[in-house]
Amino acid sequence: MSRRIAVILGGRSSENPISVASAASVVRALEARGDEVLPIHIDREGRWQLGAGARPELPARLPGREVATTLSDVDVVFPVLHGPFGEDGTVQGLLELAGVPYVGAGVLASALCMDKDVFKSVLRDHGIPVTENITLRLGDEPRNPFGYPCFVKPARLGSSVGITKAHDDSELADGVRLAFEHDEKVLVERFVQGVEVEVGVLGNLQPEASMPGEIVVTHNEWYDFEAKYDEGEMDLVVPARLSEEQIERAQELAVRAFVATDCEGMARADMFVRDDGEVLVNELNTIPGFTATSVYARLFEASGVPYEELLQRLADHAVERFERRRALRF
Ligand SMILES: Nc1ncnc2c1ncn2[C@@H]1O[C@H](COP(=O)(O)OP(=O)(O)O)[C@@H](O)[C@H]1O
Numbered sequence: 001m002s003r004r005i006a007v008i009l010g011g012r013s014s015e016n017p018i019s020v021a022s023a024a025s026v027v028r029a030l031e032a033r034g035d036e037v038l039p040i041h042i043d044r045e046g047r048w049q050l051g052a053g054a055r056p057e058l059p060a061r062l063p064g065r066e067v068a069t070t071l072s073d074v075d076v077v078f079p080v081l082h083g084p085f086g087e088d089g090t091v092q093g094l095l096e097l098a099g100v101p102y103v104g105a106g107v108l109a110s111a112l113c114m115d116k117d118v119f120k121s122v123l124r125d126h127g128i129p130v131t132e133n134i135t136l137r138l139g140d141e142p143r144n145p146f147g148y149p150c151f152v153k154p155a156r157l158g159s160s161v162g163i164t165k166a167h168d169d170s171e172l173a174d175g176v177r178l179a180f181e182h183d184e185k186v187l188v189e190r191f192v193q194g195v196e197v198e199v200g201v202l203g204n205l206q207p208e209a210s211m212p213g214e215i216v217v218t219h220n221e222w223y224d225f226e227a228k229y230d231e232g233e234m235d236l237v238v239p240a241r242l243s244e245e246q247i248e249r250a251q252e253l254a255v256r257a258f259v260a261t262d263c264e265g266m267a268r269a270d271m272f273v274r275d276d277g278e279v280l281v282n283e284l285n286t287i288p289g290f291t292a293t294s295v296y297a298r299l300f301e302a303s304g305v306p307y308e309e310l311l312q313r314l315a316d317h318a319v320e321r322f323e324r325r326r327a328l329r330f
């Protein structure tokens with residue numbers, strides 16, 4: 001069945017170019033399936049415009065008439081936006097108000113998974129092992145109860161932007177200062193020695209986990225921005241080189257974290273398998289990188305779900321959730 005699908009891309013966050021690359025892949029694959037695709041672009045200033053390269057009718061921070069009409073007249077909206085003002089529940093809220101089916105996590109799950117501090121509180125409450133942290137608020141002095149190295153990160157960002165692996169007090173102070181440039185809340189985390197693995201999750205009421213993949217960073221010390229996006233800086237090994245029990249444990253925890261945070265549609269769980277064998281959840285990304293060669297797509301490809309089918313299933317899940325929720329009485 002072919003559909004009219006609006007793909008929202010770009011966005012105000014520093015991950016704008018990554019979103020544009022993800023969306024180009026999504027648009028191509030949907031069109032190849034026979035869907036009618038309407039790209040909606042948000043630029044770094046937050047201006048909405050219809051179509052690639054189109055001129056905004058009005059340089060407004062809210063969708064203009066043309067964009068609003070399009071958004072309310074499609075079968076599904078696919079927000080392919082990363083980070084703040086896209087992956088964090090803001091755009092999802094707009095789509096809820098517009099009353100259109102959209103792909104991926106809803107308002108609560110999006111906001112929750114964006115905030116590494118609150119996210120981990122919820123997971124701890126569900127007995128899901130997470131990376132240990134303290135949270136600093138604006139005005140707090142740098143503090144690290146974990147010893148070195150440790151990780152310092154803004155609470156609500158992505159793509160490793162603003163993150164430091166600190167090896168001493170002076171790097172901690174610099175790292176905290178840098179992270180506070182990006183957010184008003186900063187996490188200081190105990191360093192996890194182990195293997196970094198990622199698991200894709202797909203579905204609504206019965207979410208399924210992909211095969212776990214192992215992130216092998218080839219040159220850098222950790223999975224930083226360069227390792228994520230520069231050619232040849234990362235090898236994804238699927239399936240991850242783990243025992244059968246660890247693979248099952250990673251899949252089980254990924255799905256439990258997905259359910260605990262109210263996720264729907266899709267998410268990519270970033271996890272660690274510590275040297276002592278314990279599996280920890282680091283974070284859930286509700287709109288993971290989405291080119292055909294991104295980790296999420298490759299994990300499902302290796303699990304028997306090719307890219308085009310993945311997109312089709314996500315659109316189906318968007319409609320299923322929409323219909324299900326429409327039956328509720330408010
Ligand atoms: N506590 C930690 N111990 C070891 N490595 C970490 C830790 N926290 C983050 N990292 C490294 O930093 C990367 C980015 O951190 P992450 O929390 O996933 O932020 P982002 O949202 O930017 O992806 C991880 O993929 C991992 O390589």
Ligand SMILES: [Mg+2]
Pocket residue numbers: 159270283
């Ligand atoms: Mg991450």
